[in-house]
Amino acid sequence: MGNTLFNHKPHAKRRLNILPDNPEDEDPTKAVGLGRFPSWLHRKLPRGKNLSKTHEILSTHRLPTVCEEAKCPNLLECYSKKTATFLALGSSCTRACGFCEINFSKFPPPPQNNEPSRLATSVRELDLKHVVITMVARDDLEDGGAFHIKTIIEEVRRQNEGVTIEVLSSDFSGNKKAVETLIEASPEIFNHNIETVRSLTPRVRHKATYDRTLSVLTQVASSKRDILVKSGLMVGLGESDAEIKQTMQDLAQVPCNIITLGQYLQPGPHKLRVKRFVSPKEFENYATFGRSLGIKEVYAGPFVRSSYNAKELFEKMAFK
Secondary structure, three states: OOOHHHHOOOOOOOEEOOOOOOHHHOOOOEOOOOEEOOHHHOOOOOOOOHHHHHHHHHHHOOOOEHHHHOOOOOHHHHHHOOOOEEEEOOOEEOOOOOOOOOEEOOOOOOOOOOHHHHHHHHHHHHOOOEEEEEEOOOOOOOOOOHHHHHHHHHHHHHHOOOOEEEEEOOOHHHOHHHHHHHHHOOOOEEEOOOEOOHHHHHHHOOOOOHHHHHHHHHHHHOOOOOOEEEEEEEEOOOOOHHHHHHHHHHHHOOOOOEEEEEEOOOOOOOOOOOOEOOOHHHHHHHHHHHHHOOOOEEEEEOOOOOOOOHHHHHHHHOOO
């Protein structure tokens, strides 16, 4: 993982090829030309010794996080609170999605047998009460890595009594048996992101499909297990307001218990450009709309990501 953490400055003012030089003369929600982030995407850098402590623990156990690999803008905030989203099955993905900065490889290294133990030990050393485990897509494996993730969940529980677990899975290429393997592990939350609206899915996602995602979520929701179903999408990629609301309606039909909506931010020069910056007020409106559909919790905002404030969100669900 090197010194990525200390070189990563997501909160600093950055110039991107997506906004005008004179934002006061243009609508700041329209991403055209060259300029700066709108004011609501500027945040103060967090402080505290936990930043380096978190990085030290993860480095010691050689554990990648989606925070670093995907260049999440919330990395410093989360690390300062001694929390992170673990990235299982390696740091190379067999898919090359247009929005994601994680390394692509057709043939990643095989799963490491000691990864479950190393990850569980990190959970204990970070004193996490709610653990979020995500994964790279592993289309090279017969079960997409499902059994390995189940093993991780079991080991985390073995070493950390009383911990709650949220798994953010791939679609396992539609392999229902693989999805069932994770269902059998009974995570408290099963999260699988739909990522974007139907019309943009072929351009934004690699191999994954809109309907397959709904199928995976429906399989979990129909399992009769005590598992909360969660999904999320990015906005600002060129979708319409009507398409966002239709996607939320489709997720409500699953039904999903939790939906997250956040602003897409271009993680690298070769990834999809931001088409528009969505204002905080618009995010509030989407949250209100989602709740009107019967979705128990809609967490929406410019910096919201799938696992952002996951522990707090889970605790809120306990009272609903």
